[in-house]
Amino acid sequence: MTTLNRSLLAALLVLFASTTCNLFAEPKANGKAAPDSSGAVSNDSYMGLSGEELWSNNCLRCHNIRPPTMYTNAQWDVIVHHMRLRANITGQEQRAIVAFLKSAK
Amino acid sequence: MKIHRCFLAAIVQAAFIITSSAAIAQDPATDGYVTRKEYEELKDQMLAMKKELDALKKERGTVSKQESAESRSVVDVHKEVAPTPGNAESTAGADVHKEVTSNATPSLAELEASLLGTTKILIAGWAEAMFEARNDQVSTFSASFNPIFLWELTPKLLFDSRLEIEPSGGGTNVNLVNAQISYLLNDYIVLGVGEFFSPSNVFVERFEPQWINKLPDRPIGVYHDVLPNISVGAQVRGGFPIGSTRANYAFYVSNGPVLNTFDPRSAGTLDFNSYTDNNDDKAVGGRVGFLPIPGVEVGYGFETSRPGFQGTPFSDVRALVQSVDLEITRDSDLLKGRINLFAQYAWSRVDHAVYDPDGSLGFGPLPLTARRDGGYAEIAYRPTKVDIDFIRNLEMIFRWDHLSADPSGLGDPSETRWTLGLNYWLSPSTVVKAAYEWDKPNGERNKNALFFQTAMGF
Numbered sequence: 262m263t264t265l266n267r268s269l270l271a272a273l274l275v276l277f278a279s280t281t282c283n284l285f286a287e288p289k290a291n292g293k294a295a296p297d298s299s300g301a302v303s304n305d306s307y308m309g310l311s312g313e314e315l316w317s318n319n320c321l322r323c324h325n326i327r328p329p330t331m332y333t334n335a336q337w338d339v340i341v342h343h344m345r346l347r348a349n350i351t352g353q354e355q356r357a358i359v360a361f362l363k364s365a366k
Numbered sequence: 367m368k369i370h371r372c373f374l375a376a377i378v379q380a381a382f383i384i385t386s387s388a389a390i391a392q393d394p395a396t397d398g399y400v401t402r403k404e405y406e407e408l409k410d411q412m413l414a415m416k417k418e419l420d421a422l423k424k425e426r427g428t429v430s431k432q433e434s435a436e437s438r439s440v441v442d443v444h445k446e447v448a449p450t451p452g453n454a455e456s457t458a459g460a461d462v463h464k465e466v467t468s469n470a471t472p473s474l475a476e477l478e479a480s481l482l483g484t485t486k487i488l489i490a491g492w493a494e495a496m497f498e499a500r501n502d503q504v505s506t507f508s509a510s511f512n513p514i515f516l517w518e519l520t521p522k523l524l525f526d527s528r529l530e531i532e533p534s535g536g537g538t539n540v541n542l543v544n545a546q547i548s549y550l551l552n553d554y555i556v557l558g559v560g561e562f563f564s565p566s567n568v569f570v571e572r573f574e575p576q577w578i579n580k581l582p583d584r585p586i587g588v589y590h591d592v593l594p595n596i597s598v599g600a601q602v603r604g605g606f607p608i609g610s611t612r613a614n615y616a617f618y619v620s621n622g623p624v625l626n627t628f629d630p631r632s633a634g635t636l637d638f639n640s641y642t643d644n645n646d647d648k649a650v651g652g653r654v655g656f657l658p659i660p661g662v663e664v665g666y667g668f669e670t671s672r673p674g675f676q677g678t679p680f681s682d683v684r685a686l687v688q689s690v691d692l693e694i695t696r697d698s699d700l701l702k703g704r705i706n707l708f709a710q711y712a713w714s715r716v717d718h719a720v721y722d723p724d725g726s727l728g729f730g731p732l733p734l735t736a737r738r739d740g741g742y743a744e745i746a747y748r749p750t751k752v753d754i755d756f757i758r759n760l761e762m763i764f765r766w767d768h769l770s771a772d773p774s775g776l777g778d779p780s781e782t783r784w785t786l787g788l789n790y791w792l793s794p795s796t797v798v799k800a801a802y803e804w805d806k807p808n809g810e811r812n813k814n815a816l817f818f819q820t821a822m823g824f
Contacts, residue, residue, distance in 0.1 A: 308607055308610065308612070309610075310660070314660075318660040318661055321661070321695050321704075322572075322661065322663065322693055322695050323572045323573060323578055323693075324577070324578040324795070324823075325791065325794040325795065326794060327794045327795060328794070331794075336488055338518065338521070339486075339488045339516050339518045339524075340488065340490065340516070342516075342518055342521070342524050342550075343490075343514075343516050343524060343526055345550075345556070346524070346526075346548055346556055346558070346603070347571060347572060348572070348605075348614075349603055349604060349605040349614030349615070349616065349655065350605050350614075351553050351554055351604070351605050351606060351607070352550065352552065352553030352554070353553055354605075
């Protein structure tokens with residue numbers, strides 16, 4: 262492996278370690294949001310945006326939004342999980358969007 | 367071993383004693399009848415169990431109709447198993463039932479979670495059919511079916527894979543487009559391994575599906591070996607807030623591209639379609655994105671690699687590909703609709719090398735620092751705020767895309783295209799497209815094309 266490759270890999274590892282250790286905390290149990298800066302636990306909003314706004318903002322960036330009734334709750338769980346990988350949204354956004362989609366039905 | 371035998375003997379004896387004493391204790395109740403008191407107790411237990419199930423359902427809150435049906439069937443099964451006054455069992459049976467009931471909450475949840483087709487496997491994807499009439503070429507119909515298999519083994523673990531199935535010649539082509547296992551490490555970090563869409567190329571990751579891509583064909587600038595499409599390796603990715611803004615990242619290590627050295631037309635270009643590596647040096651790449659406000663994202667992607675075959679004069683040649691992108695989506699009251707602006711520009715550079723140094727391939731020696739670039743800009747408008755349904759379902763698109771000439775100067779010339787399209791949305795994920803493309807490769811006859819396409823996402 263070349264020096265450049267080693268340097269890049271090292272940089273990635275440092276980034277990974279720093280993000281893991283310093284910036285982020287393990288989320289609460291599945292389906293519950295981590296506390297926000299005020300200490301309140303919120304499952305249906307993130308950064309001042311409601312689940313509906315997050316759903317609209319994130320999905321519309323690439324494609325038309327599909328109505329909440331188009332899929333079952335269980336299917337939305339899988340679809341939003343998959344979309345989290347594509348759109349690089351956070352776990353809190355994922356949960357807020359899923360909560361909105363389920364409640365909107 | 368001797369000690370192990372002693373332990374085993376002790377365990378067997380203990381089990382025997384416990385079983386015997388339990389059986390003795392239960393004997394008085396095995397006469398086949400129950401008293402009124404026992405009946406009342408069983409009734410109370412049933413009511414308590416029902417309450418517990420109601421509380422469980424309430425806790426789950428948003429259970430779908432399908433899940434509800436499944437829950438009911440599970441409850442029915444549970445009722446079937448549970449003792450009833452008319453079918454009174456012994457105290458031993460009641461004890462066992464009590465034990466089962468006390469564990470009912472996790473068991474029921476686990477059972478529901480394991481039902482196939484609900485929380486585990488989902489088939490998504492899209493299908494498309496197209497007609498293309500291009501100048502100087504035979505017009506043709508084409509079609510493809512692109513199933514995406516999603517398997518959420520746990521809320522943190524997902525397998526996703528896409529196939530591309532299309533008729534070709536006298537048969538059918540089936541291609542594995544991607545297959546990846548990903549794990550949600552925490553709210554901000556996702557790990558993935560396998561064959562995945564290259565994060566350095568945002569178009570491929572987000573806009574490639576034909577029900578999402580607003581025009582029938584794809585921009586040449588971000589394909590055709592300027593940027594990778596698929597990578598085989600491992601990646602780490604996620605998003606996180608920065609104050610009131612957001613950022614996202616994706617970094618990966620993968621098998622790198624292959625440097626074309628044998629063909630004079632493509633000498634110096636990178637072949638990203640070879641998914642096995644040709645040397646021990648791995649490609650490293652990624653993309654960082656920044657969202658200053660909702661609906662606006664800017665990004666930078668890159669990949670660096672050594673694409674030459676190991677043990678050849680090209681083994682130390684380094685390649686760097688880079689890409690910048692912009693995505694804007696805004697709703698406008700003034701324009702009574704939604705505007706999408708997507709743009710991406712990429713450029714690649716392969717270090718200086720001499721191709722066919724001894725002239726044995728018939729085109730060398732060819733000293734070359736291979737550079738190539740390309741990109742696209744696309745704007746779309748859909749009058750989503752107009753009251754008339756027919757107009758609201760229309761969408762107009764204009765795209766400019768460009769690809770520079772092959773770096774050897776012996777291959778394809780530079781090409782610039784302008785495409786105008788009109789879409790009609792039958793549903794949020796079903797679209798009928800019509801487009802005309804002005805395509806003029808430098809120094810060649812035009813390759814203007816007319817397209818009709820229908821695409822359905824599911």
